Amino acid sequence: xxxxxxxxxxxxxxxxxxxxxxxxxxxxxxxxxxxxxxxxxxxxxxxxxxxxxxxxxxxxxxxxxxxxxxxxxxxxxxxxxxxxxxxxxxxxxxxxxxxxxxxxxxxxxxxxxxxxxxxxxxxxxxxxxxxxxxxxxxxxxxxxxxxxxxxxxxxxxxxxxxxxxxxxxxxxxxxxxxxxxxxxxxxxxxxxxxxxxxxxxxxxxxxxxxxxxxxxxxxxxxxxxxxxxxxxxxxxxxxxxxxxxxxxxxxxxxxxxxxxxxxxxxxxxxxxxxxxxxxxxxxxxxxxxxxxxxxxxxxxxxxxxxxxxxxxxxxxxxxxxxxxxxxxxxxxxxxxxxxxxxxxxxxxxxxxxxxxxxxxxxxxxxxxxxxxxxxxxxxxxxxxxxxxxxxxxxxxxxxxxxxxxxxxxxxxxxxxxxxxxxxxxxxxxxxxxxxxxxxxxxxxxxxxxxxxxxxxxxxxxx
Amino acid sequence: xxxxxxxxxxxxxxxxxxxxxxxxxxxxxxxxxxxxxxxxxxxxxxxxxxxxxxxxxxxxxxxxxxxxxxxxxxxxxxxxxxxxxxxxxxxxxxxxxxxxxxxxxxxxxxxxxxxxxxxxxxxxxxxxxxxxxxxxxxxxxxxxxxxxxxxxxxxxxxxxxxxxxxxxxxxxxxxxxxxxxxxxxxxxxxxxxxxxxxxxxxxxxxxxxxxxxxxxxxxxxxxxxxxxxxxxxxxxxxxxxxxxxxxxxxxxxxxxxxxxxxxxxxxxxxxxxxxxxxxxxxxxxxxxxxxxxxxxxxxxxxxxxxxxxxxxxxxxxxxxxxxxxxxxxxxxxxxxxxxxxxxxx
Numbered sequence: 001x002x003x004x005x006x007x008x009x010x011x012x013x014x015x016x017x018x019x020x021x022x023x024x025x026x027x028x029x030x031x032x033x034x035x036x037x038x039x040x041x042x043x044x045x046x047x048x049x050x051x052x053x054x055x056x057x058x059x060x061x062x063x064x065x066x067x068x069x070x071x072x073x074x075x076x077x078x079x080x081x082x083x084x085x086x087x088x089x090x091x092x093x094x095x096x097x098x099x100x101x102x103x104x105x106x107x108x109x110x111x112x113x114x115x116x117x118x119x120x121x122x123x124x125x126x127x128x129x130x131x132x133x134x135x136x137x138x139x140x141x142x143x144x145x146x147x148x149x150x151x152x153x154x155x156x157x158x159x160x161x162x163x164x165x166x167x168x169x170x171x172x173x174x175x176x177x178x179x180x181x182x183x184x185x186x187x188x189x190x191x192x193x194x195x196x197x198x199x200x201x202x203x204x205x206x207x208x209x210x211x212x213x214x215x216x217x218x219x220x221x222x223x224x225x226x227x228x229x230x231x232x233x234x235x236x237x238x239x240x241x242x243x244x245x246x247x248x249x250x251x252x253x254x255x256x257x258x259x260x261x262x263x264x265x266x267x268x269x270x271x272x273x274x275x276x277x278x279x280x281x282x283x284x285x286x287x288x289x290x291x292x293x294x295x296x297x298x299x300x301x302x303x304x305x306x307x308x309x310x311x312x313x314x315x316x317x318x319x320x321x322x323x324x325x326x327x328x329x330x331x332x333x334x335x336x337x338x339x340x341x342x343x344x345x346x347x348x349x350x351x352x353x354x355x356x357x358x359x360x361x362x363x364x365x366x367x368x369x370x371x372x373x374x375x376x377x378x379x380x381x382x383x384x385x386x387x388x389x390x391x392x393x394x395x396x397x398x399x400x401x402x403x404x405x406x407x408x409x410x411x412x413x414x415x416x417x418x419x420x421x422x423x424x425x426x427x428x429x430x431x432x433x434x435x436x437x438x439x440x441x442x443x444x445x446x447x448x449x450x451x452x453x454x455x456x457x458x459x460x461x462x
Numbered sequence: 463x464x465x466x467x468x469x470x471x472x473x474x475x476x477x478x479x480x481x482x483x484x485x486x487x488x489x490x491x492x493x494x495x496x497x498x499x500x501x502x503x504x505x506x507x508x509x510x511x512x513x514x515x516x517x518x519x520x521x522x523x524x525x526x527x528x529x530x531x532x533x534x535x536x537x538x539x540x541x542x543x544x545x546x547x548x549x550x551x552x553x554x555x556x557x558x559x560x561x562x563x564x565x566x567x568x569x570x571x572x573x574x575x576x577x578x579x580x581x582x583x584x585x586x587x588x589x590x591x592x593x594x595x596x597x598x599x600x601x602x603x604x605x606x607x608x609x610x611x612x613x614x615x616x617x618x619x620x621x622x623x624x625x626x627x628x629x630x631x632x633x634x635x636x637x638x639x640x641x642x643x644x645x646x647x648x649x650x651x652x653x654x655x656x657x658x659x660x661x662x663x664x665x666x667x668x669x670x671x672x673x674x675x676x677x678x679x680x681x682x683x684x685x686x687x688x689x690x691x692x693x694x695x696x697x698x699x700x701x702x703x704x705x706x707x708x709x710x711x712x713x714x715x716x717x718x719x720x721x722x723x724x725x726x727x728x729x730x731x732x733x734x735x736x737x738x739x740x741x742x743x744x745x746x747x748x749x750x751x752x753x754x755x756x757x758x759x760x761x762x763x764x765x766x767x768x769x770x771x772x773x774x775x776x777x778x779x780x781x782x783x784x785x786x787x788x789x790x791x792x793x794x795x796x797x798x799x800x801x802x803x804x805x806x807x
């Protein structure tokens with residue numbers, strides 16, 4: 001023992017504080033105490049202690065903050081060890097404390113032998129061990145693309161079912177009971193596969209139903225993500241089948257504008273926002289970032305295309321043995337956007353106008369002849385005028401697009417959170433009268449939560 | 463101990479936007495926990511996540527910014543029109559269900575308004591970083607910095623502070639991460655908001671959860687619960703986490719939420735006058751919540767307590783006037799009438 005070691009002990013709880021102070025004094029330590037985080041930091045800066053023992057929840061600077069401040073201080077960062085203590089003992093608190101710079105996290109009430117053993121271990125450590133431990137605790141996510149076996153009987157009648165039809169934010173309440181307030185989620189069953197389009201809040205009730213239906217039988221489901229705005233991913237942490245280890249959940253999407261799909265999805269489950277992290281889910285979750293715009297899920301052939309929406313957004317077309325479904329949840333027609341006077345990106349040259357026309361033609365080609373088209377029609381034409389460039393379509397454009405692509409059945413989707421049931425009814429009425437005026441026989445309806453659409457055109461609806 | 467301190471607002475927070483002497487009014491805009499749950503089955507109690515509006519001592523205080531803050535924002539915009547509006551948001555913690563509505567809070571998009579957001583630094587990031595993180599481009603098309611309203615973040619240090627004339631106390635609750643409850647000392651009485659809290663003793667008494675459940679540990683847990691009881695003690699209105707029934711709790715130990723029985727017992731012990739069960743489970747339909755409310759009332763009655771118990775209900779407005787609690791329903795023309803027992807049934 002060369003010299004007396006110093007401990008800064010920070011805890012608001014007098015009883016715990018005096019216990020620990022006694023133990024450590026008996027062990028030959030010089031103990032400095034503080035009852036709030038700020039005072040604790042002050043003592044640490046002044047005395048350069050070998051060890052800080054601090055609680056996580058304290059007035060005037062919590063334990064996480066204190067760890068970060070100590071690790072930012074060049075004089076202390078590699079010298080001082082920190083043991084944080086917590087009353088709760090939640091695994092995420094432990095992980096976050098260690099990420100913030102703590103060396104160990106102990107659950108209160110503290111046990112003398114345990115604490116002293118822990119102190120000895122820590123002070124025998126070399127400086128690199130802390131970093132190594134942090135790396136070891138990082139989640140290990142699986143990457144491989146598993147095969148796609150059929151999970152439902154091939155003879156089951158294929159269908160599409162709406163679980164969430166709302167855009168932007170869930171809108172519970174009496175004015176949205178008919179069409180529903182959950183955000184984007186559609187279930188498609190065909191060719192033995194369960195395919196889920198987007199993971200808005202609608203995926204929560206879908207997950208509950210799948211759990212009931214499959215009970216202890218293992219379930220495989222494939223989730224196709226159009227993009228990572230909240231209303232398309234916020235339900236995933238509440239998708240119950242992902243919490244059962246016997247299930248396989250595959251999430252397919254494309255790399256986002258700024259970050260990969262995995263990091264975006266898992267950061268919504270990081271601790272500032274959500275108490276359970278993605279790596280804690282026991283279900284076998286595979287996240288696959290696609291590069292090709294064409295791929296297959298079992299016998300279902302999938303095509304993808306980029307849509308016009310801020311960031312990066314994908315539309316999907318599923319070609320099944322029972323017909324085709326196209327899903328374009330967020331899209332603003334290019335030409336409308338580009339012709340708009342005063343729009344900073346306004347197309348003025350003939351080349352630019354031609355480019356916009358070709359972009360729209362690409363969408364027409366993509367949905368050409370589909371049996372069911374589910375597409376963004378958030379606004380009516382008057383509302384759209386004040387929302388140009390927001391990345392969403394209006395009902396008039398959508399009907400025109402569906403007509404020119406010879407679509408059979410059109411569902412208006414991504415309903416505006418401000419639109420009540422009566423307003424959506426009137427938008428459907430408008431779309432139908434518009435279609436009739438043009439002498440066409442396109443079927444138009446508004447996507448409605450709970451609505452099932454048969455995918456076998458020859459058969460009666462399910 | 464801590465001297466009450468004015469947060470260094472330097473802004474219009476603390477300026478009175480309402481008359482000082484009106485009665486204290488509360489309105490529930492979101493009562494659900496975890497995730498919004500729209501649909502028929504939740505139409506009575508409501509499906510929006512955590513948000514409670516309190517008007518008192520000249521201030522408009524908003525407790526949490528779950529999805530319920532969206533309809534609140536629309537209502538405020540209607541009420542104030544072009545008149546400038548100053549609101550103070552008190553954030554208990556940054557789990558989704560407590561912040562997800564903020565990007566849809568219309569007053570924050572109007573330049574004449576000022577919105578002050580108060581809360582504590584979290585387990586991983588500061589308050590502002592977390593709130594603006596939810597509006598970053600992978601998640602949301604408009605950034606927080608692009609919102610034209612005057613938005614000010616104040617990260618609190620002291621657990622005692624004031625907003626204008628209103629004294630506020632905060633206390634850490636037992637929930638993963640950094641989570642607080644708020645106690646508002648209004649001129650009409652005490653309103654306390656503890657939306658997320660897991661009863662310590664119950665958590666620790668469960669064997670096999672990897673936590674030591676020695677007599678000493680139980681005693682410690684009891685003392686932690688006692689702290690919460692002291693924090694809420696004597697509240698005229700207590701709004702508190704009662705997500706589960708006793709049976710459900712046993713499979714959700716360590717999730718950071720309480721069962722209704724524990725909340726009722728704690729409130730009785732703390733001499734609370736009126737308890738609102740809050741943070742309803744997204745899987746609970748109206749019938750289930752009603753049954754939990756009934757059970758909670760029976761518990762209080764059989765304990766010989768005169769505490770009133772209610773399940774918090776979206777849209778419900780409560781007036782606290784000189785310590786007396788009244789329910790009102792707004793009717794057309796700005797008039798309102800008091801609700802009778804029949805309306806409550």
